[in-house]
Amino acid sequence: MDKLYIVIPAYNEEANIESVAREWHGVVAKISENSRLVIVDDGSKDSTYQILVNLKEDLPQLEPLTKPNGGHGATLLYGYQYALAQGADYIFQTDSDGQTLPSEFPSFWEKRESLDVIIGYRNHRQDGFSRIIVTKTLKLVLRIIFGLKITDANTPYRLMKRETLEQYIEKVPKDFNLSNVMLTVLFLDNKEKMEFIPITFRPRQGGINSINLKKITKIGIQAVKDFRVIKKNMRK
Numbered sequence: 001m002d003k004l005y006i007v008i009p010a011y012n013e014e015a016n017i018e019s020v021a022r023e024w025h026g027v028v029a030k031i032s033e034n035s036r037l038v039i040v041d042d043g044s045k046d047s048t049y050q051i052l053v054n055l056k057e058d059l060p061q062l063e064p065l066t067k068p069n070g071g072h073g074a075t076l077l078y079g080y081q082y083a084l085a086q087g088a089d090y091i092f093q094t095d096s097d098g099q100t101l102p103s104e105f106p107s108f109w110e111k112r113e114s115l116d117v118i119i120g121y122r123n124h125r126q127d128g129f130s131r132i133i134v135t136k137t138l139k140l141v142l143r144i145i146f147g148l149k150i151t152d153a154n155t156p157y158r159l160m161k162r163e164t165l166e167q168y169i170e171k172v173p174k175d176f177n178l179s180n181v182m183l184t185v186l187f188l189d190n191k192e193k194m195e196f197i198p199i200t201f202r203p204r205q206g207g208i209n210s211i212n213l214k215k216i217t218k219i220g221i222q223a224v225k226d227f228r229v230i231k232k233n234m235r236k
Contacts, residue, residue, distance in 0.1 A: 002112075004028055004035040005088035007079035009072055010052075010096035011042040017051050023102045024094070025059040031109070036086070037062045039096065040079045043069030073179035077172060084166055091165055093180070095156040099202045107197060108159045116164040116192040119184065120157030120199035138181065145227045146185055151196040153184040164192055173230075178223050182230065189234065 006024055010017055021039060028035040041049040041064065052064035067078055076093065083091045090112060094100045100120075108118045122135070135152065142150050158180065168186040172179050187194055 001032040003087060003089045004031045004092060005083035005086065006037045006092045007083055008039045008094055008096050009042055009075035009079060010039055010044065010048050012044045012046045012048060013096045014046040014048050014051060016098045017048050017096055018055060020096050020098050021052065021055055021059060021062060025062055027102050027105050028061050035061060038079055038082060039064055040075050041066040042075040043067060071177050073177040074175060076179045077174060080165060080169055084162065089162050090159060091162065092159045093156060100157050101200050104199050111195065112159060115195050116161050117187050117194045118159045119194065119196050120155045121152035121196045122155055122201040123198035141224060142185065145231055146189065148185060148188050150184060150188060153181045154178065157199050176226060
């Protein structure tokens with residue numbers, strides 16, 4: 001029986017976290033008894049983690065974790081490493097803001113044996129013009145630096161085989177904010193069997209996005225510098 005771990009990072013998501021946890025718990029419950037929903041609280045200042053702890057009684061396959069605040073990328077790596085340490089056969093990642101649909105997961109799961117990585121791409125995304133511009137800019141930067149044409153490198157809707165993630169996760173710097181982007185680059189650069197599938201991407205379902213345009217710009221500038229260093233290391 002396949003062991004699926006769904007990894008969801010969360011920061012100050014008290015408005016969304018219960019509905020997100022309940023929806024995605026239904027997914028792991030259908031896969032197998034030893035599958036888990038791992039929600040990693042990134043040092044939230046609100047009641048996100050306490051809500052998760054309270055939900056554990058109703059959702060037996062939920063594993064709430066908490067850690068000091070380190071950013072989205074570091075939290076993803078923490079969750080991925082935990083899933084690998086627990087013996088997950090497949091790792092799926094999405095976010096905690098309710099923008100993605102659990103109902104679209106089965107189309108990914110059906111392809112798991114024939115592909116190493118399956119990544120959603122945000123078709124007709126509904127989370128604002130500025131986010132669309134950021135995605136297009138990232139796509140251009142990755143094309144220039146790595147020579148790769150990537151449909152959507154940072155989508156928080158991806159299913160990865162254990163062996164594939166395990167092979168590349170140590171190559172991503174632990175404090176790198178765009179961990180999923182770097183993993184996508186590594187998968188493609190090494191010609192892993194991949195497919196990009198269109199997914200629905202709704203507006204945030206509640207709460208306030210902690211990442212504003214100023215933070216995005218700062219992250220982007222640092223990312224370009226880091227990408228150049230990583231590219232040199234990839235070619236060694």
